[in-house]
Amino acid sequence: MLLRHTNKEILEREALTINPAKTCQPIGAMYAALGIHGCLPHSHGSQGCCSYHRSTLTRHYKEPVMAATSSFTEGASVFGGQANLVTAIDNIFTVYEPDLIAVHSTCLSETIGDDLQQIVTKAKDDGKIPEGKHVIYAPTPSFVGSHVTGYANMVAAMAEQFAENTGKPIDQINIVAGWMEPPDMREIKRLAKELGVTIQLFPDTSDVLDAPQTGKHVFYPKGGIRVPDLKSTGDSKSSIALGCFSGEPGAVALDKKCKVPFKTEDIPVGLRATDRFLMRLSKAAGVKIPESITDERGRLVDLMTDMEQYFHGKKVALFGDPDDLVPLTEFLLDLNMKPVHIISGTPGKRFEQRIRAILADTHADANVKNGPQADIFLLHQWIKNEPVDLLIGNTYGKYIARDEDIPFVRYGFPILDRIGHSYFPNIGYMGAIRLAEKILGVLMDRQDRDAPEESFELVM
């Protein structure tokens, strides 16, 4: 009983977060930056933050995660971090030779009021940025938003600071990726190829954070969108943003700067969100959905019908990031499951609106909360008051799963204690099949475990 300290009685908390269902902006910015080829993320602040962010990403992906730090000391905190950042830029280009540096701020540099734009301009004027190299920047103070907004801010910075409208339109569609795993990004590219559509996907962490073993440790693995491609996004026909929290700000920035119109869709988790995404893409590019993809969909539907009896009526508690939870909740409903408790640490009105709308017809009484005090502690208390058959969330859910003896599917960020999330997609029809398989797996394992001897069955 690790969480024996969680009590059933829910008291209104005003000030405190217990067992957070979110983390801070810079780690999102760091992750997004890794989705550009040849990019070294840079954390403008003290060493600790950078070290924690790298450790967490390393634990999640089991890959070397590179990022530099401005290494603030007390001096920098008093006099400002300009000198540190300018030196850092100089050092990084000399030693680590990236194509670009993506700087994000931290609480510390934000609080002392460092102006990243001004400092980067200064570095440029001082000749610290070599010809053909780039430095981009995004403000990511952690006392606003969460890791999700940090990701969005860096993606918006990519659009703002790279996209160019040359006046010569290119027959391609931008896909602004919300926070997805590398295999999800790979899946988006596969689906587009299957449709025969040219896309520019950014950021793209596939082949960066799932790089093959080669016997070498390279700082810049082969994946990631290349700078010229990123520039070309300004000439694309249109953009599709995936996820209104993590993807949309990038598309908005692109529209503002280069007049590339966009539509926002959910991250294609589950059946209907995948349908919508594919329809959107096929319409934007003026192509038909090929039979191969219709077949994939058919296989998913086939699985859902075959297994319908095992899903129905099961109560689910879930927590994670808003752009993941919205389509996931919808998918759970399509599986005839009952989402009863939903928590996201990331603040933002649109989350509750979307979730409420999805639940309105069938589960209007579900517990839904996001923002301050929407944490894993509260989720645990809800579960104590109304038990569930299944828990879905990141690694930290394992405490609740163990204490309450609930089948548990790991989903979201971070996952520190299992593999698979960086190899197999969660999105698209194939991803939906995988998700359904995982859910079924834990439910049936539980059924087997609990079945009395006389009703233990071979065929289920």
Added chain:
Amino acid sequence: MEKLEILEGRKKQVFEKNKETETFDIKCETTSLSGSVSQRACVFCGSRVVLYPVADALHVVHGPIGCAAYTWDIRGAVSSGPELHRLSFSTDLKEMDVIYGGEKKLYKSLLELIDQYEPKAAFIYSTCIIGLIGDDIDAVCKKVSEEKGIPVLPVHSEGFKGTKKDGYKAACDALMKIVGTGSTEGIGKYSINILGEFNLAGEAWIIKDYYEQMGIEVVSTMTGDGRVDDIRRSHGASLNIVQCSGSMVRLAKTMEEKYGIPYLRVSYFGIEDMSKALYDVASHFSDNPEILQAAKKVVSREVGELYPQLLEFRKALDGKKAAIYVGGAFKAFSLIKALDSLGMDVVLAGSQTGNKDDYEGLKGMCDEGTIIVDDSNPVELSKFILEKEVDLLIGGVKERPIAYKLGVSFCDHNHERKIPLAGFIGMYNFAKEVYESVMSPVWQFAPRKGGLS
């Protein structure tokens, strides 16, 4: 990895031991260079790891959410009782708090928490931002302490104010405020405190058991399965034993000044150091020869069991090359000896926080050609590993995937160890882990140097 350079500003932090290295003047205990991909953490991290294992205390991180989220239960310091330390409490500061100050929020949080959990004490960690906005956490702690009647201790661990080591100091200062507040009644003459042993994977229990077998009373294990009430009365012990990491030397020194309790520095890693750790305590209590007898018995029994097993591993590992890159330098000493007893050669020894004496010591222990490095980064590490044709890297979480990418086996000797590596049984576990990793068939599919030889 063809072209590898060492940062100009880092040249004095890297040495190769050879005849010319007589004027060995390594630069260390500095902050990392701006722009380096340093493997280091911050002051807060230091405080958090030291105090974290006090299991019946409340640990509240005062700051924005990240600092708390990243340190939520990342260290497997296990407890035989309460688990309060494994929850993550944060004041989760918002923009308005940064502008108007977070004192009120902290005050409210503490009241809410103390009412709910009735902890024995509370540690309040101040993070970078608190240092900047100038919250008077001392005053808040004092107020809450008076109202609630438990020690509420500020831990001044603003990340930018130094290195991880400064965090150890802040943690020791906080602990010192609890030490001496309990009754020492009933504590015998042959009694010790164990300091700087974090009970990762239950290591403190192993160590405690050895001492108890010697007839020594362990008053407090301080920060490994720690309890506030034990710490309160720890000044009644006759001797403090400080584990190698050095994180708690300051506390030992302060206790020496204030209570006249001498301290010993020991290491629990490897046969040699573990035995010494027991003998040193026995010779401290030389007025009681039974203790030495008992220590001998423990050592000969344990070593007798262990030795033949080690020989088996040694057969396979003899002559293999190892690189060490760990947090504290003192641990590197033990590791060099432990690897030596497995027949392995250390070709790289580095630490994140060593001081001059540490590096002098390392130099003394290492063979010609060994690279000694302070606060290294992934580029350097990869370079050395390839150049020295290393078979095994010992490091922490950020080093693991680098080793694997290079086709080199790995052993975690930091936070991430899941099996105890301390004590005699720990040496067996260590040897086994090294053996299993170095000899794994997987390396035949993972050619080193990108397949070039």
